[in-house]
Structures are given as structure tokens and as C-alpha cells.
Amino acid sequence: MGSHSVISPVTPPERKPLYRQLYVQVLAAIALGACVGHFAPEFGASLKPLGDGFIKLVKMIIAPVIFITVATGIAGMRDLKAVGSVAGKAFAYFLTFSTLALVIGLAVANLVRPGEGLNIDPATLDTAAVADYADKAEATSITGFLLGIIPETLFSAVTDGQILQVLLVAILTGVAIAATRPASDLVTDVLTSFGAVVFKLVGMLMKLAPIGAFGAMAFTIGEFGIGSLANLAALVATFYLTSLLFVIVVLGLVGWFTGFSVLALIRYLRAELLLVLGTSSSEAALPSLMEKMEAAGCRKAVVGLVVPTGYSFNLDGTNIYMTLAALFIAQAVGVELSLMDQLTLVLVAMISSKGAAGVTGSGFVILAATLSVVPGVPVAGMALILGIDRFMSECRALTNFIGNAVATIVVAKWEGALDETRLAAALAGTPMPLPPEDIERHERSGSVSEKIAKVLEKSA
Template sequence: MRSTEDLLAAEPPPAAARRKRWYRGIGAQVAVAMVLGVVVGFAFPAFAVDLKIVGDLFLSLVKAGVAPLVFLTVVMGIASAGDLKKASRIGLLALVYFEVVSTIALLLGLVAANVLSVGEGASTHASGAAQDMPAGESEHGFTAFLKDIVPDNFIGAFSSGQLLQVVVLAVLFGAGLMMLKPHMQAQVNKGLEVISETFFAFVNVIMKLAPIGAFGAIAYSVGANGTGMLLALAELVLQYWVVVALFIGGVLGLVCLLAGFNIVRILQYVRVEMTLVLGTASSEAALPGLLKKLTRIGCSKQSVGLVVPTGYAFNLDGTSIYMAICSMFVANAYGIDMSIGQQAGLMLIMLLTSKGAATVSGGTFVVFASTVAATGYLPVEGVAVLFGVYRLMSMATAFCNTFGNVVATFVIAKWCKEMDTDKVNAALADPKAFLARTEPELDDLPTDTPATDRVDDAPSDTPVVSPSLTSSTKK
């Protein structure tokens, strides 16, 4: 086995690349934009509320490219598995992992809500003015969930905004692709690689606007809630962030430890994507970057292509915690004493409804409203009280959902032996150095640097989700 030093030395940094300036990195730009958004939100609250459109437009642009990327990634992940049996093994293990971890997240949320007595001091504020909120679905339960995941036409799945429908179509399309003759499979795969690379380039252009989108989203959040937030809701936000941090550091940290990874190093590797998630409160914003980064570090194309998109629909740890804590907040605020049996029943309902949560900002709140209505005893009007601080909580929700899927990809790839363990260990030994070699900023390179000297893509012997056009034509 090669040593860590040998592996790191095997990929020398480009000679023409200069040291990257901190302000040119997208992560630093988003962080600065978030700080400016907070300042504007407090100083000019009325103006900051109008900036909501800026964040919404950015998220709309991201959504335009996410569904095709998910479809292409899942299809190519299945195709690269070589056979349906191998793909099924990864997918089945992923679903089992998702259910176990999501259940733990729900339990943690319910336990924390009981220990912290969330909402008990909010009884005098429960009748506050209701705000506009998304309407829940007219149907609830397992039957409605099944109807929602199967689209009635191929194109409609992409326009509906329901990512789970796209995943279902991609799995079926990938299974059909593997039944074709080998020469036909090769032709289709080559075409999908070209289209995938094009969509990644499209999303990369959109990501240049991420600091502007983050600025608008944060400014709106602070301007709408900064000075008028009730004490009980402020306590709820703080308690929720603490519980999410406990889940990430405790539960996901333990999972990483058992799998042989350092959760801090993993977080350092995806810090840009996670900063973007915090700024936009949307896990979709990080999806394009994660699809490339996770394959580049050593996770196989099939593991990334199957685990990440599926996790965006099924592995919503932050959503589970949010629904558990906020349901108990509504119950306590309205003086409803829920027994252990009622809480257990509530958890079963949330295990189903949480799978329908959208990955964009606002989707979790819609599903939460539907869950409260499905209980039959929690007052739906209590949901409106929480809408004012939803944005502040959705940042933690999206962060937990996204990072949970990152951890799941590392763990499942290792369990299924779909990982270059030596390369992953070497990269995580110094994530910053690995990123400097594999993802140099184009702005940091001299203008006369030949394109062949740049290392925007992984080495040719590393499987990636979206191989470059030049590498796909090599003999």
C-alpha cells in the first residue's frame, strides 16, 4: 500500500498556477455577501425585505439545471455499475442507511423538544397575526406519497420540481439502458457524458452569481425578522441550531468514526458547497459541486450517482429534526399535552411525510404544514406562527440535509468497496492541498496558460461524474 506522502506527490500542482487569493474563492465571496446581507437587513429592514426577489431568482436559476443533472448522474451511475445487481446492492444499502439515520434524527428531535420544553413560553403569542404561508397538499399519507413519486409523463417530471420523480425516471431509464447491446450502450453513454459536461458548465456559470443570491436571501431574512422576533421564537431558533449541531457532531461524527473517516476533514473538503447552502438555505445549490467533488476525491461514479440524488429525496436528516421540534412547539404553545403514544404515532407520520419534502427552500415548511394537518389534533393555525422564523431555521435544515448526504456517500462507497480508499485518505489528510491541485480557480491562472495545463478535471485514471470532452475522446 502506498503511503500518504507518495499519493500526494503523485499529483503535482500545475506549474503555472499562482497562489489563490482568498477573495477570488466562491466560498469567501458568499461569506462576505452573507455578512453584508446581515448589515443591510438590520440597517434598512424595509429595503432588505424587497431583496427577497434576488435570492429567489438565484434559486430559480439553480433549479433550472438541477433536475437534468440529477437525471444524468443517476443514469450514468447505473450504467457505470456494469450490471443491475451491483446497482441494486448500492441502492438497497443506501435506502437502509437513510431510514436508520432519519429515524435517529426524528428521535433526537422529539427527545430534545421534550427536554428543552420548546414552545411552553409561547402560549401568550400563539394567537399572533398569521402570515402568508405555503398551502399543504390536499392528500396525505402513504398512498398520496406513492402517487406523487410516479410522474404521468416524462417531461412533466422535470417541470414539476419534484426531484423524487426525476430519480424514479432515471432509475428506470438506466435499467433500460443496461439492456441494450454493448455497442449501443457505449454510444448512449458517450452522448450522456457530453450532455452532462455541458450542464455542469451551465451550472458553473450560474454559481458565479451565488454571492449576489446569498446577499439577497440573508438580507431579506434579517430584515423581515430581525427586530420583531418574539422571544419564544428566538429561543426556538437557537435551540434548533444547537440540536442540529449535536446531530452533526454526535450522530454523523460517530458514523464517520465507525467508517474510518474524520468528519472535520470531510467538512473542510466541501466547505465551499456548505457555505453556499448556508447562504441560500437550499441544498440544491450545492448539488452540482458535490457531484464532481465526491467522484474526484475517490468515490466511484456509481456510488455518487446513486447515493447523492437518492439521498436528496430520502435522507433528509435536518428536515426530520425540524418537523419533530416544530410539531412539539405547536403542541406546547397551544397547551396540548402529547403522550408517548401520540408522539410515537407522530414520528411514524413524519417518517412518511418527510420523504416528500422538496430540496429547495420552503419545501420543508410545506411538508411540515401537511404533517400538522395530518395529525388531526395539532392546530394548523399554529404553523403560521413559525413561518416568520422559517428562513433562519431553514439554513440549518439545508446544511444538515446536504452534509448528511455527503457523509452517506463516503460511508456507503466504502462499505460497498466503491472507493479508492488510499486516494480518499490521502486527500482528507490535507483537504486544502488536494483542492489546490484539483480545483484551481481559473482567475488565478495567467491568461497565457494553455488549457492543457489546467487541472479543472480529475486525473484521467479517476472516474468522474462529468468527464471532460477531451478525455472522453482519448483512445
């Protein structure tokens, strides 16, 4: 046991100087990218590959991170009934707060009425501008979405990078490993060791985050211009303020009842939030979110189940945006929706919002899918907000990200799988030693090569 004591980080690491801290680097990159995009718009727009390349690098590693975290987490559960318990509680939370977000967006739109007075003639709108989004929306269906969760092969889920497919295969693998123990202990050890390599790779990729944030922000400002915000300032301001109030008030109360401060959680996740802001994609910070939630005392299996499913089923920011934007378009073109129409809008949005996995622009596709089945509101009206969607996407991604972090802690607390001492220490910025089960797992993984050698020796 003594030879492995170095695994536990009892001694706090030396504090890095500010310029070496990731969140400071990302913040500086965002500011620099905004300046480049504003003062040299053509050059800024040409930097789009920097942001796209970084997001692709991160998405490359998402599938292995989810698979290893979920499979090893479930494999380590002594009672497999806990998997169903976690999933049930997670979906109850998702349904409650996703619906609440839709209703809040609807209420704010009716109260503020940001589109009133624009008097836009639908016949003058450029339908070609939103044709691609409408086509994508028509291609989606509930049946297609459910069948899409099942991968073509066991390995194609990881190679294709579809989050829900990876999650399904990981859950089945974790259950199979747990059901065949102790014969499957070697598999668990190999996956655990491979997981250490994967998370080391995540850390290496995160060092490129400032470059990705710089390129993405330079493109956004260079392509669309800050001036484009002025034309629809009422909608942008309403959406940002509503999302802020949702996080501070609604999620703040959830955190207070659960025993933590949502502001402290935001501070804890500041580097990831700045990365999401810079790239307009919450997927860019998914691996790091899973790692930080586990470090904050949430049990590995809970993190592995809640975070990936939350990226498809717990989209608070996207839901606020959908009802708010739908009513803005209706108000802008002079269509008055009845109470029944608005309730229909909420019900349709509850279904159509499922399956968007944090990808930039997915909220726009979901909005098209929602409007296509709500009578009276022209889908062509989406052309009104196409120019500012990139700016709205940033707020959607940030709100979704914070919502999923809160959901993970809440479900862990409900499940009795939250180390509140570690959570308090993490939110206070004080490092804590690894829990005993993690140390034991590291010790087991240290002898993987010996076990492999014994297996090969037996088979010879």
C-alpha cells in the same frame, strides 16, 4: 494514450488568493446582505429577486446533472445487480438516521421544553397565516407521492425538474444502455460529452453564488428582522444546538467508524455550505455536491443514486425540526402529549417527511401535514413559529446537506465503491489524478464526433 495525458490533473493548481475563492466571496456576501437588511430593511426586502433568480438558475441545471450522472454511472456498471445493492443500502441508511433524527428532536423537546410557560390561547392565533401551508399539506398523500414519481412522458421528467422523476428515468435509461452494449456505446459517449458541458455550465453559474446569497440574506433580515429571533429565542437556540450536536456527535461517530472526519468533510464543502446558508436551500448546492463527492473518491453511480434520493428521503435537519417544533407548539398552547401521542407523531413524521426535496419552506409544509393527523395539537399553532421559519430553514438545509454528504461516503464504503486514498486527499485539500476509468471515459468521449460521422455514413 500520450495525447490524452493532460486530462489527469497531476500538477496541483496554483492556490487562488482569498478574495477569488468562492467560499470567501459567499461569506462576504452574506455579511453584506445581513447589514443591508438590518440597516435598510425595505431595500433589503426588495432584493429578494436576486436570491430567487439564482436558485432558479441552479434548479434549471439540476435535472440534466442528475440524469447524466446517474445514467452514465449505471451504464458503466459491469454488474447491474449493484444498482439494487446501492439502493438497498442507501435506503437502510436513510431510514435509520431519519428515524434517529426524529427521536432526538422528540427527546430534546421533552428535556428542554422550550414552549413551556408561554400559555398561548389557540383561539387567539391567526389561522389565516398558515392556511396556505395547511392546504398544501392536505393535498399530499402517500399514493399521490408514489404516483408523482412517475412522469407524464420520458422527457417531461427533465423539463419539469422533479428530482425523483428525473432519477427514475435516469435509472431506467442507464439500465437500458447497459443492457444493449456495445450497440449503445455511442449513446454513452454522447451523454459523457454532454455531461462535460453541463458541469462547465454549473461552474459558470456558481460564480453568481455571491450575488444570490447577498440578495437572499438581505431579504431575510429586511423582511423578518433580527429582532424576530428574540421572541422565540429558546426554540431557535434549542434547534440550532440540537442540529449542531447531531452533526458533530452522531454524524461525527458515523464518519469515525467509516474512516473520515466529519469536520474535515465540512471544511471540504465549506463553499457549498455557505451557499446553502445564504439561500436557505440545499438544492442550490446539489450539483456541486455531486461533483465534489465524485472527486472525493465516491463512485459516480453511487453518487448519482444516493445524493438525489437523499434530498427526498434523508432529511435529518427537517426531521429534528418537525418533532421539536411540534412539541414546542403543544407546550406553548398547554397541550400535554402522552407517550402514545408522541410515538404517533414520530410514525406520522416518518411518512410525511418523505418527498421534500430541499426546497425553502418545505419543512413547514411537512410540519402542517404531521400536525393535521396528530390529535390535540392545533395546526393553527404553527402561526407561533411562522415568523422565524426562515431562520430555522437555514439550519434545516445545512443539516440535511451535511447528512447527505456523509450518507454518500458511507454507502460508497459499504458498496466497496470508495477510493479512500482519494477521499483522504480531498479532505486534506490535496488534488489527485483522475482514476484510470475516468481517463478512459474521457478518451472515449474524445472520438464521439468520429463515431457520429460513421453512423451517419452507414445510414446514408
